[in-house]
Amino acid sequence: MKNLKDKAEDAQKLAILYPETFEAPTNEELSSIKPGMFVKICVGSERFWIKVDSVNDKEIQGKIDNQLVYSDETDLYYEDEVSFTRNNVYQIFSE
Numbered sequence: 001m002k003n004l005k006d007k008a009e010d011a012q013k014l015a016i017l018y019p020e021t022f023e024a025p026t027n028e029e030l031s032s033i034k035p036g037m038f039v040k041i042c043v044g045s046e047r048f049w050i051k052v053d054s055v056n057d058k059e060i061q062g063k064i065d066n067q068l069v070y071s072d073e074t075d076l077y078y079e080d081e082v083s084f085t086r087n088n089v090y091q092i093f094s095e
Contacts, residue, residue, distance in 0.1 A: 001083055002075075003082075003084075004043060005083070005088070008041045008043050008084050008088035009042040009088065009090075010088065011090045025089055034052065035052050035053055036094070036095075037051075037052045037093065038052070039060065039090075039092050040090045041088045041090060044070060045073070046074050049066050050062040050065060050084075059083045059084065060083065060086065063079050063081055063082070064077065064078055064082060066078065
């Protein structure tokens, strides 16, 4: 399991700094994240989807769900198991 809490961008902070051009999920939306949903996060210049496996008060865990372009830069790969916080979430998608 790779912990991305400190490597991933803080989407909530970016939304505050750049309200005209950057939008992040609301606290209500972040609280609704459940296993089976997909969330997008960003590490370096790579944005990617993660299929959520588990959620608790402190972190979200899941597997990277797409091929990454900058794997050499990020040391992250398709199906890597990762953990991160709700603040790292850029986008939420549920089937």
